[in-house]
Amino acid sequence: MAEAEKVDEDIQDLRDRFLNSEFDEVTFEIDGERVAQYALACGETSPKFTDPGHDDFQAPPTFVSTLVGRRNMPSDFPDLGGMGMDAGKGVEWKAPVRAGETLTGRSHLHDIYTKTGRSGRMVFLVTRMELFDSSGTHVANADTRTVIREKIRA
Amino acid sequence: MPDTVSNIGEVEFGSELPSFAPDTSTDNTKRFGKYVGWDSPRFTDHEGARKEGLPGAIVPGVLSQGFLGAMIHRWAPDAEIIAIDTVFRAPVLADAPHTITGTVTDIDEDEGTVEIDITITNEAGENRVFGTATAKLPK
Numbered sequence: 459m460a461e462a463e464k465v466d467e468d469i470q471d472l473r474d475r476f477l478n479s480e481f482d483e484v485t486f487e488i489d490g491e492r493v494a495q496y497a498l499a500c501g502e503t504s505p506k507f508t509d510p511g512h513d514d515f516q517a518p519p520t521f522v523s524t525l526v527g528r529r530n531m532p533s534d535f536p537d538l539g540g541m542g543m544d545a546g547k548g549v550e551w552k553a554p555v556r557a558g559e560t561l562t563g564r565s566h567l568h569d570i571y572t573k574t575g576r577s578g579r580m581v582f583l584v585t586r587m588e589l590f591d592s593s594g595t596h597v598a599n600a601d602t603r604t605v606i607r608e609k610i611r612a
Numbered sequence: 613m614p615d616t617v618s619n620i621g622e623v624e625f626g627s628e629l630p631s632f633a634p635d636t637s638t639d640n641t642k643r644f645g646k647y648v649g650w651d652s653p654r655f656t657d658h659e660g661a662r663k664e665g666l667p668g669a670i671v672p673g674v675l676s677q678g679f680l681g682a683m684i685h686r687w688a689p690d691a692e693i694i695a696i697d698t699v700f701r702a703p704v705l706a707d708a709p710h711t712i713t714g715t716v717t718d719i720d721e722d723e724g725t726v727e728i729d730i731t732i733t734n735e736a737g738e739n740r741v742f743g744t745a746t747a748k749l750p751k
Contacts, residue, residue, distance in 0.1 A: 495647035500678030520681040572620040
């Protein structure tokens with residue numbers, strides 16, 4: 459988000475309290491069959507992604523979006539009064555994710571911002587899971603963008 | 613531009629990637645549900661999805677994002693997708709034809725990277741998912 463952008467006071471308060479504080483850590487065993495079936499369902503054709511026996515077998519970069527933590531929000535994050543919906547996914551790929559690896563995912567709130575439309579204000583929460591392999595190499599970031607359409611208060 | 617590219621020198625600014633028809637069938641969402649996750653009626657069964665207030669079964673967002681990545685790999689088999697950001701604007705209905713398109717919007721020959729705008733569109737021409745990707749190609 460651009461620094462010069464005006465931020466609502468309540469959102470700035472949430473940013474100050476919650477951004478960049480880790481709230482979840484979980485491990486994932488990367489299963490080759492799951493990777494291959496994911497790739498086939500997506501329409502990948504390269505054996506690098508679809509054949510667990512391939513010399514360079516690895517997960518398509520978007521695979522990390524399927525790795526889900528125990529929670530997607532800090533336990534003490536306030537109820538904003540509306541239903542959260544999945545507004546998008548982002549991936550930053552840094553190194554191959556391979557079958558048999560154990561990844562550690564650490565999650566934090568990466569951004570909080572708003573957009574205002576005809577139906578009122580929408581709050582966007584970007585949860586980032588940073589993924590590391592067993593040697594500590596940072597292999598990917600997986601972002602989930604949740605939008606909450608606030609209820610109009612009487 | 614050819615249907616596939618093998619290096620950054622073959623990529624032309626503004627060119628369109630070959631369009632790709634993703635498999636939105638409930639057979640595919642069931643397979644995805646069985647092996648990957650998102651095994652819920654809202655993704656695998658039209659009747660079950662309607663009971664949840666949806667117009668029918670929908671494709672999981674993570675699968676839609678995967679379709680976009682697959683299109684880039686089909687076009688540039690040696691590409692490494694180093695970033696991809698997708699916006700779920702509206703549901704992608706299962707068992708409905710959709711088309712994925714991509715357009716090259718920037719080329720950095722020094723870095724060997726291309727920026728691509730990507731979109732999933734339904735038969736009515738409505739954009740359901742869109743986003744951008746950065747892919748690194750051999751020089």
